[in-house]
Amino acid sequence: MKYRSNQRLRWLVPAMLLSAPQLASAESLEDFQTWGNVTAVGSFGFIDPKFKSFRFWLEGQGRFGEDTSRLSQSMVRPALGYAINENASVWLGYAWIFTDRPFTGRRFDENRIWQQFLWTQKTALGTFTSRTRLEQRFAETGSDVGWRFRQFVKLSVPLDFAPDFSLVGWEEIFVRINKADWSGDDGFDQNRVFVGLGYNLNKEIRTEVGYMNQYIRRAEAPDRISHILSVNLFLNY
Structure with a gap:
């Protein structure tokens, strides 16, 4: 059993690290940040069993930048979903995001409408999750609606x-x-890669803590690379 676990670790860590963006240049700006996240997901079956396929999503985040010295971004992201089966679900949600330095030179609020397809599957290696999300973004600094795809x-x-x-x-x-x-510009926006440890406190509560690398491409300013301590709490009801 220990040998099989070591084999899993042997390929997973190098694969994730090699997938991190290698686009850094002398002009890129780097920063150390700390991001905190709490996400609660559950079923409306507690109201009535006939509603068990209908789901809720409540998420809050705080992101501290400039060497973790200031609140640089905060987010509230609720959604409603429907479980197609035990592996797949579809979602429709809203998000409010406040953004400040170092992500932007001028602080602003952003509102989003988003849709996603979520797939979770048990495999021989572990639990695999795929999330495909489409966002419509509305910012007070402009009049256009920004469309963004996330995988x-x-x-x-x-x-x-x-x-x-x-x-x-x-x-x-x-x-x-x-x-x-x-x-x-349109096209590639950013990439995030995370490697860390998860711990199940019980069936409903899970934590994941680790290192995240975020690379942001910017058309009219130096690209950004953030080294992030990522702390996450997941509540599953």
Whole structure:
């Protein structure tokens, strides 16, 4: 059992690290940040069993930049969903985002409408998750609606020698579909890669803590690379 777990770790960590963007240049700006996230997902079955396929999503984030010295971004992201089966669900949600330095020179609020398809599957290696999301973004700094596509893939590999712990790796790619008057060029926007440890406190509560690398492409300013301590709490009801 220990040998099989070591084999999983042997390929997962290098794969995630090699997938991190290698686009840094002398002109890129780098920063150390700390991001905190709390996400609660559950079923409306507690109201009535006939509503068990209908889901809710409540998420809050705080992102601290400039060497974790200031609140640089905060987010509230609720949604309603429907479970197609035990593996797949579809979602429709809203998000409010406040953004400040170092992500922008002028602080602003952003509102989003978003849709996503979520797939979770148990595999021989661990739990695989795919999340495909489409966003319509409205910012007070411009009049255009910015459309953005996001693809997220994640693998959580349980540790045989410590059943409540798992090695977690994920990557998310962001692509701007159109060129809005406030969001820069269309095309590739950013990439995020995470490697860390997950811990199940019980069936409903899980934490994931680790390192995230965020690369942001900017058309009219130096690109950004952030080294992030990512702390996450997931509540599943």
